[in-house]
Amino acid sequence: MMEKTFDLVIIGAGPAGMAAAVEAAGHKLSVLVLDEQPEAGGQIYRSVNTTERLRPETYALLGDDYQNGKKLQLSFHQTSVTYLSGTVVWLVESDRTVHFLRNGSTNQVTASRLLVATGAQERPVPIPGWTLPGVMGAAAADVLMKSSGVIPSGKIVLAGNGPLLWLTASRLAEAKAEILAVLETINYSNYLRALPCLPQALLANEFLLKGLRMKSVVRKAGIEVLSGVTNLHAEGEEHLQKLHYTHQGKPRIIDVDTLLLHEGVVPNIQLSSQLGCEHDWYELQYYWHPVLDEWGNTSIDGVAVAGDVGIVAGAPVAEASGHLAGLDTAYRLDRISKKQRDDAAKFFRKKIKHNNAIRPFLERLYSPNPEILTPKEDSTLICRCEEITAGQIRKSVELGALDLNGAKAYTRCGMGQCQGRMCGLAAAGIVADTLGKSPREVGFYRGRPPVKPVTLAQLAKDENETIVS
Amino acid sequence: MLKRYGKSRGKTVSIWFEGQPIQAHEGESVAAALLTSGVKYLRHAQVSAKPRAPYCWMGVCYECLLEIDGEQNQQSCLIAVKDGMRIFRQSSAAENT
Amino acid sequence: MKTADIVVVGGGIIGISLAYGLARQGASVTVLDNAKGMYSASRGNFGLVWVQGKGLGMPRYAEWTLEAAEKWHNFSQELTEKTGNVIDYEQPGGFEVCLGEKEWSLRKSELEQLRDEFPGGNYDNQMLDRKQMQEYIPEMPLGENVTGASYSPHDGHLNPLKLLTALITALEETGAALDTDQQVESVAYRKKCFEIKNAKDSYYAKKVVLACGLGIKELAQQVGLNIPIRPQRGQILVTERTKPLLKYPFVTIRQTHEGSFMLGASHEEVGFDTETTLDQMRNIASHAVQTFPELSRLQLVRCWGALRILTPDAKPLYVESETCPGAFVVTSHSGITLTPLHVNLLPKWILEGDAPGGFEQFHLKRFDA
Structure with missing residues (x-):
């Protein structure tokens, strides 16, 4: 049987989530990690154990950058954290009650503190x-x-x-x-x-x-x-x-x-948006990201972010930011002193600084192609789910849409099963371009539950049962 | 459209797609197993009913939705094959209007 | 500075309907609003053209609603012919389900009262038992808790955003002006003329119509009217698209033309809060699944909270200011249902004082006691 409350619930078992779990568990916090994939590792180390075990040629092909994930995965599995794979979070309430789907059933846990480590998606x-x-x-x-x-x-x-x-x-x-x-x-x-x-x-x-x-x-x-x-x-x-x-x-x-x-890749902000965290527009790379303090805390009390969901910086930075979030959680839940936290953080901050040195160069060199930020051809499909074209989005502005949510209402753009993950940035680019405004001004889709679809039966069902972990 | 890389694979498992048996290997996702076996697309678009296949391979695009063992709307790029799995394409809302 | 015969404040379905009607009568009309519409009921609503159950204690409203419903078919055809916009209007008749005997007998007594009050007595809503109800929808098995339903042949549904789009298109063709990127900040009455201001401009008009939903309250005070409206939140759930399953709209369940099911709706007194809550989402899902177990497998893809605009008796309010003649307030929770009347009948009242019979019943004075 599983506990119903945890000191720290981490959503996402990529480098940031795993590192935060390792750090927090090391300070005797009760930790639950929820992840969609069958195996911990995120996208960067996806299926690293399975690949080594079953597909040696692929394992060799993918090289050190991939194989290094084994170490982190191993230390993650050696901790006392409760880890649920194949688990989809679909709603987080403001009291940090996390609702998730696993094996077709809904369930919930409550977190003293929540860490969103949902990584990035390819733009x-x-x-x-x-x-x-x-x-x-x-x-x-x-x-x-x-x-x-x-x-x-x-x-x-x-x-x-x-x-x-x-x-x-x-x-x-x-x-x-x-x-x-x-x-x-x-x-x-x-x-x-x-x-x-x-x-x-x-x-x-x-x-x-x-x-x-x-x-x-x-x-x-x-x-x-x-x-x-x-x-x-x-x-x-x-x-x-x-x-x-x-x-x-x-x-x-x-x-x-x-x-x-x-x-390029962009942060997965669906959960931080649904939670109502403040977000900002990152002009250089054309994406929205949650506003964070130096420990990854968001504008919502008790909710932090680690890894690429905060700002896209790759696995080593994600891992270090996971440690920082873990340390800060341990401090805020009175497991370590402020000084212990700050001292331990120095090592990870140095790592982040070193890895981030290349970012200004890369982000300028590889800023996204303007042609896909505001597709010109009216017939280009933008919303794959509802099959809404660039032309229809432009038309919605003529009809009076003043922002992305207005365009969504007029066109159904972003209303399908992917919930705007595939169309949001391009649709915002088109609305902004048509209005002569910046994407910052036209905003992003309002974060509403469900973050991922659930069936009506799953939603209607009473949730007062526990799961066997 | 896809092919397996490397000769060493997980042990062979049999899955069923639209009533036809397909050989796959342990540790492969359902979507990958199907598209390496000559299946050309996984779903129909909701409005135009045009064929679609996964774009993101990480659970974001929902182009991999299939009915797996009686459950609708399963993200088949995130689900590993299991021996005896019964998989069907879903009917699109568009096909019936 | 800009001028018009009439300024309509409010770019939602009611405001655009009135503006369109007024422009068709030859008035020069300007519509002002902030179309971001944070609380836009036109954007957030369920899309019903609904008669049954309305007008309890006010037969004129029951009649008014029925009159609107009867005009809808022609109105929708005209609108589509004029604009080329399809609005997915259908009027197959509608249901309100009763889960359990208690709901059934309560509904039954409501309908009986409505029938007794109705002028002429030909009120044709009816109660259907479970078996009769199932005969209408043989392809959708009813859940075991379904006792029956009330039914009205006049009820229908449409796509509210397509309706709004069509109305805007029709209005634009009249040459009326739409400035819908700024919120109206003030209305002043001077020398028999109104000055309406937003952050960018001032507008001068002989008449002003306030039809901006929850935004009416503050502006109406500036023309001497105290309008008793309040927000009431309704949460709405929408499922993935599926093949056509349900031809008839229910007051809480309808399948859209696109194939999604829309499920409603809660009634919550929470002020201007448009958040969604898990409790209500669960109630709504549970109600839908209890009515039609078939819906269980459908995925919920989105939900929202929208605000109804309610007067104390939930009936429409049509009023002209006595202290600032030429200032009108039009508000109704049933902005969609009443659209054909708002387009065709209210303009004469606003332009010429030529009001339909019994119209005074919709005045503010009914709340004085």
């Missing part, structure tokens, strides 16, 4: 034709390698920008997948914007070297790499068949089976 890239089977995220393809040891078959093109585009390209190249081209949508002016940040980035030059290594793997495999590509357009009947794009002013078409799109 959806709404180009014409992106809903065709055969088109998916580049980071998604990487996750697929991890979760199932599976890679795209047939001819592959990667398009977009960002470190994860190159990571996936290099891994697929090493896996001898048939990559035709890597098409960078990066604008040359980005190099100029990023250049002043290069000296600082050199302080953490191992990341730059890693980037260069990935690019060299791709080039050595003889894969065509083009920069400044625009007007991406996927074509096909039941499945992707052709990719159209423009390079150096010339339209080009290639036959392709799989198109992997990537324009």
Whole structure:
């Protein structure tokens, strides 16, 4: 039987959630970790244990950055925390009662303190034709390698920008997948914007070297790499068949089976929004994120955030921020003194500082492609669930919508099962562009329960039962 | 549209898709197992009924929804295959209007 | 500075309906509102065109509602022909389910009172027992707690946002002005003229109509009217789309044209709070599943809290200020149902003082006692 209250409930078992759990459990806090995946690790270390056990070739292919997850996963499993996999949180009440679904039933626990460590998602890239089977995220393809040891078959093109585009390209190249081209949508002016940040980035030059290594793997495999590509357009009947794009002013078409799109990753803010945490617009990378203090505490009492959901900075920073949140929780629940907290934090702050040195450079170099921030073609689908086009969203502004929620009401954009996860940023970009305002001014979808869908039976059911863990 | 990487896999399991048997391997997600076995799409779009396949592979896009062992709306990219699993595509609201 | 014959404050369904009607009568009309509509009932409501149960203790309202319902079919056709906008209007008749004998006998006595009060006595709502009810909807098995339902052949439903869109389109075609990006801040009456201000501009008009829902209260005071309205929260749940299952709208359950089920609604006195609460969400889901067990498997994809605009007797209020003649207040919880009358009959009252018979019953004075 499981307890109904915990000192700390952590949502998400990626690097941030696992590290926070390890830290908090080390200070004798009762900790519950809830995670959607079958195995702890988040997306970065997804299925790391299963992969090592069952798919040794894939495990070798994914290399150190992936295999390192084993250590954290091991120390996580060695703690006394209660960990529930395959668990979907669908509502958190203001008293920090967390409602979740597991094995088809609803259940609830109450937390003295709550840590949202729900990570990031790949930014959806709404180009014409992106809903065709055969088109998916580049980071998604990487996750697929991890979760199932599976890679795209047939001819592959990667398009977009960002470190994860190159990571996936290099891994697929090493896996001898048939990559035709890597098409960078990066604008040359980005190099100029990023250049002043290069000296600082050199302080953490191992990341730059890693980037260069990935690019060299791709080039050595003889894969065509083009920069400044625009007007991406996927074509096909039941499945992707052709990719159209423009390079150096010339339209080009290639036959392709799989198109992997990537324009960076953005925080998963559905839970922090539903909780009513204050959020801010991050102009450089075009996303919303919760406003945090130096320990990850949000504007809502007793609710903190760790990892990429706060600001996208990658696994090492996420892990360190998890430790900080764990330390602060231990302090606030009187397990350690302020001085103990602050002293122990120094090590993690140093780590964060070092890892963050490269961020200003990367964030300027890889700012998202403006074409997908405000898709111009009226016929491009923005909301995949309700099948709402860019043109319909523009029309809603003509009818009087003054913000994203107004556009949602007029069009049904964001009302489907994904609850705006796939359309929100692009729809906001279109509304902002049409109104001549900034995305900050048009706001984001109001966070309402359920954060993930539940059936009416699950909702209607009495929840006064406990689960066996 | 997808293929397995590497020869060593988990032990073989049999799953059923639309009444047809499909061989998969322990430790694979349902969505991945289907799309490596010649299945071209997983669901129909809600309005146009056009074919869709997973975009995100991490539980965000809901393009992987299937009926698994009698339960509707299962996110098949997050669920590992189990021997004997019965899987069906869902009927789209659009197909019936 | 801008001028118009009439300024309508309120860009929701009631305000746009009145403006459209007024413009069609040849008046120059400007609509002012802040379309962000934090408390917009037009955006948050359930979408019923509803007759049954309305007008208890006020037969004129029962009659008024029925008159509106009877005009809806033609009105909706005209609106679609004029604008090209479909509003998903259907009038198959509607139900209000009774879970248990107690609900059934209570409803029955309400209907009997309505029938007794109704002018002419031809009130055709009826009570159906479980078996009769099931005959209407053979494809949707009733839950075991269902005792029966009340039924009215006049009830229907539509998509409120599509209605609003169509009304705005129709209004724009008349050449009326819509400035809906600013909240109206004040209304002043000087020398038989009204000055209406928002943060950007001043508007001068011979007449002003306040139709801005919960925003009426503060502005009405500036034209000498004390309007007793309050917010009442109703939470609404919406499911995933599914194939067509339920042809008839219920007062708490309806399937939209898109295939989603909308489920309502709570009645909560919580001021201007539009949050949702788990207790009410659970009650609503439970009520729906008890009525139709078939709905159990459907996924809830979203929910919201919206505010009803209620007078003390929940009936409409149509009033002209005595101290500032030319200032009108129009408010009703049933803004959708009454749309055809608001478009076609109220403009004559506002423009010429030509009010429909028995109209004084909708005046503020009914609350004086």
